[in-house]
Amino acid sequence: MKPYRSVLFVPGHKRSWIDKALASEADAIIIDLEDSVPEADKTQARANALDALSTHTGDKGILIRPNALDTVHFGVDVADTTHGNLTGYLLPKLFSRDDVVRFDALVTAAEIARGVARGSVELIPSLETAASISKVDEILAGPRVGGVMAAAAKDADVSREVGFSWTAEGTETLYLRSKVVLAARAAGLRSIVLGLWQEVNNLDGLRHFAEANNRLGYTGQVLIHPTHAPVANESYGLTPSMRGYYEGLVEAFEEGQRQGHGAVSYRGDHIDLAHANHARQALAFAGNN
Numbered sequence: 653m654k655p656y657r658s659v660l661f662v663p664g665h666k667r668s669w670i671d672k673a674l675a676s677e678a679d680a681i682i683i684d685l686e687d688s689v690p691e692a693d694k695t696q697a698r699a700n701a702l703d704a705l706s707t708h709t710g711d712k713g714i715l716i717r718p719n720a721l722d723t724v725h726f727g728v729d730v731a732d733t734t735h736g737n738l739t740g741y742l743l744p745k746l747f748s749r750d751d752v753v754r755f756d757a758l759v760t761a762a763e764i765a766r767g768v769a770r771g772s773v774e775l776i777p778s779l780e781t782a783a784s785i786s787k788v789d790e791i792l793a794g795p796r797v798g799g800v801m802a803a804a805a806k807d808a809d810v811s812r813e814v815g816f817s818w819t820a821e822g823t824e825t826l827y828l829r830s831k832v833v834l835a836a837r838a839a840g841l842r843s844i845v846l847g848l849w850q851e852v853n854n855l856d857g858l859r860h861f862a863e864a865n866n867r868l869g870y871t872g873q874v875l876i877h878p879t880h881a882p883v884a885n886e887s888y889g890l891t892p893s894m895r896g897y898y899e900g901l902v903e904a905f906e907e908g909q910r911q912g913h914g915a916v917s918y919r920g921d922h923i924d925l926a927h928a929n930h931a932r933q934a935l936a937f938a939g940n941n
Contacts, residue, residue: 653740653774653798653843655871655937656680656713658884661848663688664697664716670704677881680713682874685729686720686744694725698732705735713739715776720745721754730755734762740774740798745809747783752794759796774798776843780810785828792839799843801874802832806850820857822864833869842937847874855883862887871937890938898931 660678662669664685673681683701685694701716708714718729718741730741743755755775763770775796779785780803792800803810804825806818816824829846836844846865849858858880862873866888873884890898901918905928908916915924 653713653776655843656845657872657888658875658881659713659715659845659872660875660878660881661688661717664701665689665693667700667703670700672878674704674708674712674714676878677885678712678875678878679872679881679885680715680739682715682717682742684717685725685733686717694719698729701733702735705733705737708737715739715742717742717744717778718755721751726755727758730758731762731765734759734766734768734773736768736772738768738773740776740796742776742778742801744778745781746777746779746791747781748787749790749794752777752791752797756795771796776801778847779803779832780808780813782813785810785814785831788832788835789838792835792841797839797841799841799845800832800836801845801847802829802870803847804829805848808848820861822861829865829868829870837869842871844870845872845874846870848876849873849880850876852877852879855879859883859887890934895935895938898935901931902928902935 656679658678659680659682660673660676661682661684662673664683670683683704685697685701689697705714714737716733716738719725741755741759743752746752752775759773760770763773776799777784777791777797778801779788784791804822805811811818814828818824833844849861851857862884865873872888875881875884901923904916904918905923915922
């Protein structure tokens with residue numbers, strides 16, 4: 653799965669909200685069938701998700717968060733919403749790789765039943781339990797895994813599970829967030845997103861939070877409000893100045909190679925192949941948004 657800078661949550665039973673989310677500046681959306689949907693509205697949420705997928709055009713990613721494996725809904729969630737326009741399923745409340753395998757079997761059966769290319773729908777583990785964070789390496793080695801979401805939200809499942817007291821600075825979750833980034837990079841994943849910033853009107857706080865996590869290695873963020881998308885896109889993307897810097901760096905290195913040099917000076921810095929590869933990756937990721 654390509655890196656998404658901004659991924660906007662929307663409750664599945666609110667059909668008009670799904671359209672608004674698709675029209676937002678977010679790179680992708682998550683249609684939620686789980687916690688934000690009342691029990692009585694689960695069927696409607698599935699129908700709305702399938703309708704949105706069926707009419708979707710463009711390159712905005714669409715993810716669906718099904719209900720967890722300890723509910724009565726997860727099977728029909730997958731069976732009813734697997735579609736050729738679906739990017740993947742964001743998997744909630746995982747405890748081990750076995751949970752990923754269970755979802756993989758369900759998605760495979762749904763792809764076959766619905767005539768969707770087998771293996772095309774990806775799985776994105778949402779790490780929101782102590783067990784899943786502890787076993788992150790084995791979970792990310794599971795079938796179909798195309799990205800990962802690390803949960804570090806205030807007063808959410810992960811804070812209750814792990815027992816930390818949330819702060820905007822994030823010292824209490826630094827180890828957890830770093831552990832997920834390292835595991836994701838080791839697994840070769842390009843999409844590593846974090847959730848959530850819950851203070852809807854505090855855009856300065858969001859920007860600081862996003863920029864700090866981008867420096868840590870995250871490629872994007874899960875959002876709860878459309879106004880957060882432009883801030884996330886800027887914080888996790890490349891500014892024009894950084895894009896120019898990286899483009900110039902690659903050009904300078906390649907010119908040096910043509911002249912027989914393995915390293916050159918660029919804007920006062922010593923650069924070699926490692927720096928050029930870093931710049932190429934940053935530009936490739938930015939070009940996919």
